[in-house]
Amino acid sequence: xxxxxxxxxxxxxxxxxxxxxxxxxxxxxxxxxxxxxxxxxxxxxxxxxxxxxxxxxxxxxxxxxxxxxxxxxxxxxxxxxxxxxxxxxxxxxxxxxxxxxxxxxxxxxxxxxxxxxxxxxxxxxxxxxxxxxxxxxxxxxxxxxxxxxxxxxxxxxxxxxxxxxxxxxxxxxxxxxxxxxxxxxxxxxxxxxxxxxxxxxxxxxxxxxxxxxxxxxxxxxxxxxxxxxxxxxxxxxxxxxxxxxxxxxxxxxxxxxxxxxxxxxxxxxxxxxxxxxxxxxxxxxxxxxxxxxxxxxxxxxxxxxxxxxxxxxxxxxx
Amino acid sequence: xxxxxxxxxxxxxxxxxxxxxxxxxxxxxxxxxxxxxxxxxxxxxxxxxxxxxxxxxxxxxxxxxxxxxxxxxxxxxxxxxxxxxxxxxxxxxxxxxxxxxxxxxxxxxxxxxxxxxxxxxxxxxxxxxxxxxxxxxxxxxxxxxxxxxxxxxxxxxxxxxxxxxxxxxxxxxxxxxxxxxxxxxxxxxxxxxxxxxxxxxxxxxxxxxxxxxxxxxxxxxxxxxxxxxxxxxxxxxxxxxxxxxxxxxxxxxxxxxxxxxxxxxxxxxxxxxxxxxxxxxxxxxxxxxxxxxxxxxxxxxxxxxxxxxxxxxxxxxxxxxxxxxxxxxxxxxxxxxxxxxxxxxxxxxxxxxxxxxxxxxxxxxxxxxxxxxxxxxxxxxxxxxxxxxxxxxxxxxxxxxxxxxxxxxxxxxxxxxxxxxxxxxxxxxxxxxxxxxxxxxxxxxxxxxxxxxxxxxxxxxxxxxxxxxxxxxxxxxxxxxxxxxxxxxxxxxxxxxxxxxxxxxxxxxxxxxxxxxxxxxxxxxxxxxxxxxxxxxxxxxxxxx
Numbered sequence: 001x002x003x004x005x006x007x008x009x010x011x012x013x014x015x016x017x018x019x020x021x022x023x024x025x026x027x028x029x030x031x032x033x034x035x036x037x038x039x040x041x042x043x044x045x046x047x048x049x050x051x052x053x054x055x056x057x058x059x060x061x062x063x064x065x066x067x068x069x070x071x072x073x074x075x076x077x078x079x080x081x082x083x084x085x086x087x088x089x090x091x092x093x094x095x096x097x098x099x100x101x102x103x104x105x106x107x108x109x110x111x112x113x114x115x116x117x118x119x120x121x122x123x124x125x126x127x128x129x130x131x132x133x134x135x136x137x138x139x140x141x142x143x144x145x146x147x148x149x150x151x152x153x154x155x156x157x158x159x160x161x162x163x164x165x166x167x168x169x170x171x172x173x174x175x176x177x178x179x180x181x182x183x184x185x186x187x188x189x190x191x192x193x194x195x196x197x198x199x200x201x202x203x204x205x206x207x208x209x210x211x212x213x214x215x216x217x218x219x220x221x222x223x224x225x226x227x228x229x230x231x232x233x234x235x236x237x238x239x240x241x242x243x244x245x246x247x248x249x250x251x252x253x254x255x256x257x258x259x260x261x262x263x264x265x266x267x268x269x270x271x272x273x274x275x276x277x278x279x280x281x282x283x284x285x286x287x288x289x290x291x292x293x294x295x296x297x298x299x300x301x302x303x304x305x306x307x308x309x310x311x312x313x314x315x316x317x318x
Numbered sequence: 319x320x321x322x323x324x325x326x327x328x329x330x331x332x333x334x335x336x337x338x339x340x341x342x343x344x345x346x347x348x349x350x351x352x353x354x355x356x357x358x359x360x361x362x363x364x365x366x367x368x369x370x371x372x373x374x375x376x377x378x379x380x381x382x383x384x385x386x387x388x389x390x391x392x393x394x395x396x397x398x399x400x401x402x403x404x405x406x407x408x409x410x411x412x413x414x415x416x417x418x419x420x421x422x423x424x425x426x427x428x429x430x431x432x433x434x435x436x437x438x439x440x441x442x443x444x445x446x447x448x449x450x451x452x453x454x455x456x457x458x459x460x461x462x463x464x465x466x467x468x469x470x471x472x473x474x475x476x477x478x479x480x481x482x483x484x485x486x487x488x489x490x491x492x493x494x495x496x497x498x499x500x501x502x503x504x505x506x507x508x509x510x511x512x513x514x515x516x517x518x519x520x521x522x523x524x525x526x527x528x529x530x531x532x533x534x535x536x537x538x539x540x541x542x543x544x545x546x547x548x549x550x551x552x553x554x555x556x557x558x559x560x561x562x563x564x565x566x567x568x569x570x571x572x573x574x575x576x577x578x579x580x581x582x583x584x585x586x587x588x589x590x591x592x593x594x595x596x597x598x599x600x601x602x603x604x605x606x607x608x609x610x611x612x613x614x615x616x617x618x619x620x621x622x623x624x625x626x627x628x629x630x631x632x633x634x635x636x637x638x639x640x641x642x643x644x645x646x647x648x649x650x651x652x653x654x655x656x657x658x659x660x661x662x663x664x665x666x667x668x669x670x671x672x673x674x675x676x677x678x679x680x681x682x683x684x685x686x687x688x689x690x691x692x693x694x695x696x697x698x699x700x701x702x703x704x705x706x707x708x709x710x711x712x713x714x715x716x717x718x719x720x721x722x723x724x725x726x727x728x729x730x731x732x733x734x735x736x737x738x739x740x741x742x743x744x745x746x747x748x749x750x751x752x753x754x755x756x757x758x759x760x761x762x763x764x765x766x767x768x769x770x771x772x773x774x775x776x777x778x779x780x781x782x783x784x785x786x787x788x789x790x791x792x793x794x795x796x797x798x799x800x801x802x803x804x805x806x807x808x809x810x811x812x813x814x815x816x817x818x819x820x821x822x823x824x825x826x827x828x829x830x831x832x833x834x835x836x837x838x839x840x841x842x843x844x845x846x847x848x849x850x851x852x853x854x855x856x857x858x859x860x861x862x863x
Contacts, residue, residue, distance in 0.1 A: 180432070181434070184422050187424045191430075192434065196405030
């Protein structure tokens with residue numbers, strides 16, 4: 001730590017700053033997608049602990065789509081579908097049949113980890129084919145902001161989709177019937193049922209949307225961030241997304257902010273190297289999880305979970 | 319009354335707004351409804367009266383679409399219909415206000431009202447706000463459209479519920495036990511609202527087990543018992559009879575001639591329970607009048623939680639051989655008081671003495687063992703473990719201790735023997751002692767709690783709303799048990815039901831904002847004094863104390 005302070009001057013140099021910001025953004029994007037998804041299903045009362053598995057499923061199917069059909073866009077669609085397949089188990093087992101969400105969620109995570117590893121091995125053996133570098137799109141004017149502009153506003157299109165999505169969700173939660181139904185399904189499902197809206201349908205769609213977003217988050221890792229699918233490549237990001245969603249109390253804007261901060265902690269290794277600071281990579285790799293622990297210690301009390309969360313809904317039961 | 323009566327007959331029509339014909343519905347082990355027929359008319363308040371478990375709520379659940387009947391059919395305005403869900407019920411103009419709030423606390427009033435209203439994407443808040451003010455005007459109430467519903471008082475929440483039930487143009491309104499959560503003032507307000515609804519020509523059904531409400535509010539009364547309608551008192555009869563005549567007619571319908579006998583065996587139990595010599599131990603502390611002090615609170619302070627106040631310096635003396643009542647509007651520290659005495663909450667200041675010895679630092683279990691018992695108001699939450707059998711629930715506070723546990727081993731025989739005795743003695747209606755406690759009716763769960771707390775060396779028992787939500791018969795039983803404690807033991811009766819306190823207690827302390835604002839000797843005029851203390855007439859409170 002002394003070293004860090006000693007070379008504090010270097011930390012604010014241009015390459016360090018841009019690598020922190022851009023790295024934080026890029027590393028934060030999969031978290032953002034996934035945590036936005038979790039926000040939807042938690043709002044509706046479905047605790048999705050299968051995020052990790054859905055991300056991996058999305059990463060794998062997304063990679064296949066992009067690899068065989070030579071299109072990142074197709075890849076993301078495949079990724080969303082892959083995540084939704086994982087979510088389908090959640091929907092059928094938990095929402096329809098009322099099984100325990102925690103158990104099923106963990107099962108989905110384990111199945112996702114195992115299946116994608118096995119399939120990847122069966123298909124490619126020990127080779128890891130790579131995708132080409134992602135195409136970038138820049139935002140006119142903003143990309144001319146000095147220092148950070150050129151790198152920050154010149155990103156793969158999917159990054160912009162994420163922010164548009166966050167904005168859309170913000171609007172939908174505030175002023176649409178969908179947002180209201182979701183909230184009621186999580187806060188007091190029997191009230192929603194009595195109002196004539198199907199709780200099961202609301203929660204099913206929410207869980208599917210979560211799967212799709214987690215799938216896209218995973219696909220981002222394989223298609224854009226790494227350009228390759230490797231087994232277990234999510235490295236616990238699904239769990240980080242759950243923490244982010246809880247701390248953000250269902251607010252998409254907070255999800256964006258928190259994901260960005262966690263993204264910085266993920267990408268800080270590069271920045272530190274640029275700043276000429278050498279710390280053991282083991283320590284650096286711990287950083288994201290330390291951040292989570294610190295965040296939970298500081299903000300744990302403000303986490304809000306709706307009363308109906310993880311409670312299966314059966315009409316007429318109390 | 320006359321004017322209202324005319325309005326009623328003008329609005330009422332000959333075709334019933336809703337007819338329930340020969341409805342039957344069975345649940346595992348229970349015939350909830352057995353060939354029940356009831357007709358509801360516009361411009362009329364129809365009361366379904368019956369004990370807990372008589373099948374009132376099931377019947378209305380069927381009409382509201384929450385349950386499907388096994389047989390029988392429903393006609394709405396003469397047309398036969400099938401109601402498959404709450405949504406279809408609403409489509410047929412049947413709105414329901416359930417006993418438990420269905421409002422989403424985290425949403426505003428307007429959001430609650432428009433929940434599920436339209437399939438359109440955008441919410442139309444401004445139009446909803448306008449409609450809300452129309453409804454408020456019709457009911458003669460005032461509601462802030464943008465308040466979070468969890469911030470509203472219960473009576474106000476219920477008004478929102480009523481508006482919600484009418485929101486989609488319902489002409490039939492079902493109210494399930496609408497007064498069970500309300501303060502007396504809110505009940506009066508509800509009465510006004512109901513009259514307005516009747517004048518507006520709605521068919522109102524309300525379900526209750528409280529006799530005087532049925533008599534005071536309704537135009538037509540159907541009495542249910544064990545799943546059947548055992549009698550309907552129609553408009554003419556209701557209008558022509560005096561309240562007293564009506565009450566006796568209904569009591570006769572409900573219980574036949576068994577009513578007077580009903581309480582006798584339970585009274586007997588309470589006497590049997592007495593153990594000679596257990597009342598006042600040798601090292602007795604005696605108060606100024608020479609009576610033995612059983613329990614004493616000295617400047618007890620307890621922190622509140624959230625919106626619930628704690629205790630703010632309460633001093634009380636409970637003597638052996640008396641029932642001390644605690645009156646007050648709900649949410650003035652009753653729970654804190656009960657839990658401080660039982661040991662579930664720590665005092666921040668002051669002392670509690672039991673039989674002359676300080677107990678404030680003792681655990682719940684230690685106090686329990688000394689003979690200080692607590693019958694909680696939260697029967698389902700902290701009273702029983704729903705998924706455990708009746709037999710285990712009866713020894714819930716003695717887990718790990720002889721004779722039910724020995725050397726870490728469960729002694730099923732001892733537990734079962736104890737359970738069989740208590741089930742018999744306290745008349746707990748349960749299919750078997752292995753039945754899960756959560757499946758019993760409210761009255762039987764309360765009997766289970768009483769059986770657990772009143773046996774053994776109970777010396778002082780704290781009752782918290784002991785008859786809340788119980789049917790008439792169980793209420794009588796429970797009150798007799800409380801009065802029975804006067805024989806050498808002592809009871810602290812915390813209740814929001816003034817009638818109950820006047821019936822059971824010797825002295826009544828009034829709790830307001832965590833303080834005892836006065837103690838009244840029970841007797842003529844006590845009700846009025848208590849009422850004044852409750853609404854905060856401090857000068858009188860000091861004089862009375």
